[in-house]
Amino acid sequence: MNKILELREKRAKAWDAAKAFLDSKRSGDGLLSAEDTAVYDKMEADVMALGKEIERLERQSAIDAELSKATSAPITNNPEKTGGAPKSIRAAAEYRADFLNILRGKAPVNNVLSTSPDTDGGYLVPAEFENRIVAGLEEANVVRSIAKVITTSAERKIPVAATHSTAQWTAENAAYTESNPTFAQKTIDAFKLTDLVKISVELLQDSMFDLESYIALEFARAFGV
Structure with a gap:
């Protein structure tokens, strides 16, 4: 050139x-x-x-x-991944199926539960099951539906206004009356809420019984009341 x-x-x-x-x-x-x-x-x-x-x-x-151009487009994405965000193992259909088998007293088929164990030796619930419980809480607990929900796994400190400023009627050219609000701090901690749902053996053995929905609604009702 x-x-x-x-x-x-x-x-x-x-x-x-x-x-x-x-x-x-x-x-x-x-x-x-x-x-x-x-x-x-x-x-x-x-x-x-x-x-x-x-x-x-x-x-x-x-x-x-022209001759120096690439003959094919380069691979810029990970061949092992499909489009969209990576899917959590708890959102996988295989994980949900194994979890339901455990609830019914059956052996897991896909053996994927071990990828997401609880620290106490149990298994974390599938993501869809957890979402259904949270959705049920909105119906069972009126306050939750109108309140601001803060999810936390440990202690969390939140600053709040303890007192508010006060407006004053002031004459023209008069000095302003000072009004200072004060602030405090509230602590939100993580607590354990438990519930025990009993189901008959007949219902557990009945494959037509929607065990997942029943347990999710029972937990939502118990947690929301």
Whole structure:
């Protein structure tokens, strides 16, 4: 590319020189002598030759750029992942199926529960099951449906206003009455809430019984009351 720019500048200077020579050598009738005509023709031929060389180099540059392009698009994503956000193991259908088998006293089929064990040796509930309990809490607990719910796994301190400022009627040009609010701190801690749901053996053995929905609603009712 630098060579092309260099030749373009050289051609521009050569053309300016040719025009200047032509203007300076014209006689009163606007004609050139045979000798000056030969010189000008040579200068013009040099300009044309430079133009052809520039075109040749530009074609070469275009061909090089075309040949240097990749023949296929690069792989930028992880082949092991599909579109969307990675799915939690507790949201997998296999995990949910194994969890229900455990509830019914059956052996797990997919053996994926061990990937998400509880610290006490149990198993974490499937994500869908947990969401159904939380959704049921909205219906069982009226306060929860209108309150701000803060999820926490440990102690959390929240600043709150203990007293508020007070507005005062003030006369024109009178001094403002200062009113300073005060702040306090409330602590939200994590506590364990438990419930025991009893189900008959007959219902556990009945594959048509919606065990998951029944337990989720029972937990939601117990936790929400």
